[in-house]
Amino acid sequence: MTGIAARKPEGPYPPTSEMLDEPVPEALGRAQAERLRAAWTAPKGWRYWSAVNNTEVGVWYSLTALAFMLLAGVLALILRVQLAQPESGLVDADRFNQLFTLHGSAMMFLFAVPIFEAISILLLPGLLGARDLPFPRLSAFGYWCFLIGGVFVLGSILFDAAPRAGWFMYPPLATKDEGPGSDIWLLGLSFIEVASIAAAVELIVGTLKCRPPGMRVNIMPLYAWYVLVVGGMILFAFPPLIAGDLLFEMERSFEWPFFDPERGGDPMLWQHLFWIFGHPEVYIVFLPSIAIAAMIVPTAAQRPIVGYSWIVLSAVGTGFLSFGLWVHHMFTTGLPALSLGFFSAASEAVVIPTGIQLFAFIATLLVGRVTMSLPMLWIAGALAIFTAGGLTGVMLAIAPFDFQVHDTYFVVAHLHYTLFGGMVLPVLAGVYYFMPFVTKRRMSERLGRWAFWLIFVGFNVTFLPMHLTGLIGMPRRVFTYPGGLGWDWPNLVSSIGAFVIAAGFLVFVIDLVTHWRGPPASRNPWNAGTLEWTHDVPEEAWGVRSIPHVTSRYPLWDDERLLGRIDSGRFYLPDAEDGLRETLITSVIDATPMQVQRVSGPTWITPLAAAFTGGAFILPTFHLWGAAAVSGTVAVACILWWLWRDTAWPPEKEMKDVGLGLRLPTYASGAESTGWWAMWITMLGDATGFASVVFGFFFYWTARPDFPPQGAAHPDAAWVALAAAGFALGWMATLAARRLNRRGRQGLARAALGVGALAGAGGAAALALSVLHLSPTDHVYPAILCAIVVWLAAHAIAGLVMQLYCLAGSLAGKLTPSHDADIWNVTLFWHFHTLAALTGCAVLGLAPRVLQ
């Protein structure tokens, strides 16, 4: 107990102005900088690729997303050439289907969402004055997963095997599709979604726990607010799709009829699960881009943002409301009028918070003295295009109007207006704005203006006529059309415009490539007020020389001595006397310093783990089940090795001097540690996934008269009861182990862990036995029950591995009574797992009797 009681911050906080005025001796400052540099230097030569620091991973991530975007753009160009004239024969129908499916899928999954994660990984530590994010290796792992998954999905077009059922993969077209296309989509993109969730966890914990001392929630940069909201949305939006993918893939691989109406399934379930993900996703890509605008606009206006609270309101409000809109993608599926009314109403309501943030920007520009810098030009273009897209959105939210233009080019025009205005142009604005921070060089003003006008004009030439093409009846996704229907000239104009956009992107890419050799930028070229512009030119890998104490929203504008104090090492953590990479962990609301966290350095284990994880997802596409299982096992082994070697060992010293007289603990467990928060957030997403599968069960019950079918076999109630008991016992034993360990009763704690492992495994086995006699290929009722069992069994295996990991840690001296972070995290997993398991048992054991 003494070890834990002593782990409290000691010394004065906040720092007084006398403390900050005291100069740092020059020789000491130089020696500190030297040590800091040594600790943070990126690996050289071929070892460069083992780097995990956010500055390296963020750049790889961004460039990879850009490359995927350009490739997806090339696919669109082929589509436009094909559609330029009626009866064109450049590509056949099948190839055309592959092209548009891959264009949409790649733009959404390989560009729009990943670029948010990429840019945030790159920028967030700078914005927060942090050295790095709390889990650098998790970012690197996410990046390698993204690269592997993206190459796999996009590469399929080269083998004429790409998915071809449209980016939303509606069954029965996608389930009945021959060839591996649909499997490539399902498995490849599920893999990337897992990586997205990993990045979301990293970014949420980074925003909550890695802010500089004093940066309370009311003064953090608006970008950080958006990261929180979007991270939260990813947690609730992606798991339904992952759950849907799981059902879908089980239908394709094992004939479990989730979406097959002949055996009780329902294709509508896929549409619901897809759009519960798909509509929030629109806001998941829109909000981070608006966040970039929220950084650029105050700088362009040279004054603080107007209506900070209003923007927070609109970010949080949009985040919530965007989950009440999904059915507006399904207005023509024959749902009851009242259901349509609900979703139509919510679709109109979301316009309010979305509009508020745009008005806040306009107000800021009105009251400031605006310099029309290049980034601001892009933002202005974005606002114009997005507003137009928003207006057609208001039209489409009205169900009867939607009936008319559903599946026509009007919808294509609308979605491109929202995505270009709400995402592409703000991101490009961000590239021009933040490039001096990222590469320490400025991009060309002249080329940038050329790129802007080419893309802006080209965009409108391409997509404005599409409103008309749609209104006069041209459906989307047709590979050609007969002449003389009035569709000829608008299609030709659109095709010409597409090449103007392409020319704009070409100029942008040339600018991007050549600027690396350009002159170095000044340190704060836009005269901005936020912390990222305290960066070092030329680049230093340490992120920030010393972590400042922050007291306002625009510290660079409000405190002219801040930069000098950061540079001289006056603030926190100016030194790396242990030669380790360290960053400061602060409290969630008020950012008071709590801990020094040692973050991990370069390693090959992350790309290795990602490669084998990739194998586990990719090999099933070719029905290589054995190889996939081996690959998955090796991936788990890699991750265990990575955790075991480098995380949560008792530190060599409990407390550490961080400067300004403050001493902080170097170890934390439970709610004070970043790992516990990461587990909490991950499990929230995981619970959403499980809820989606259970939702499937009740969906069938409401939607189908024959669910459960007459005379169907039910799960064996005795086995289900035994399983529930097993899971409950496993949970209690794990919790007891944590408490016993804390009290120093390590022997008993180990015994409890052993009992818990046996009980949990026994529970899973009993659950499997309870459905052994069911035949999931016959009807959706046994299939969905078995899906619940599969989900719970997989989690039971994970829970077992974690218990054994703690047991091994306890035996090896890694887990001690005062250093118990591992078992806190594992207990947290078990809380969620037990809740899910008991819910699952209730559905399996009770629902059949109640519902019939």
Place this chain on the structure above:
Amino acid sequence: MTREHAPRPDEEQLEFREESASLVRITAAPVVWAGHFLVCYCAVALVCAKGWQTGWLQPALLAVSLGALAVIAWLGFRSFRQWDVRNTGDFSNPHGEAEDRHQFLGHAAFLLAIVSAVGVVYVTLPILMIGVCR
């Protein structure tokens, strides 16, 4: 309310201490909106799909809507007091003080309550205008 009596020594500390739950608290009103939305959508889907008796549904859902609005109004009133703009005159709370953070969270929660109330009203309109099971 706090201004009308002699301050106790620990009062400020108590009022402005780190509200670890307050980030979650600003989402209370939107959560009520989400709950209301789910109840309405699921109730209609269930009752109509199963062909149960429907006469009670519309008044019941309207009552749920009024209840949700009442809760949001209460949340809004509380957060308006927390914002305390009539005493401070501070609409923006841009400083790094505990008091500013406290009032800012009140302001954000207040605005979210307004948006949530509008959302609830919007979602109630179809129940009023279309009626259930159509």
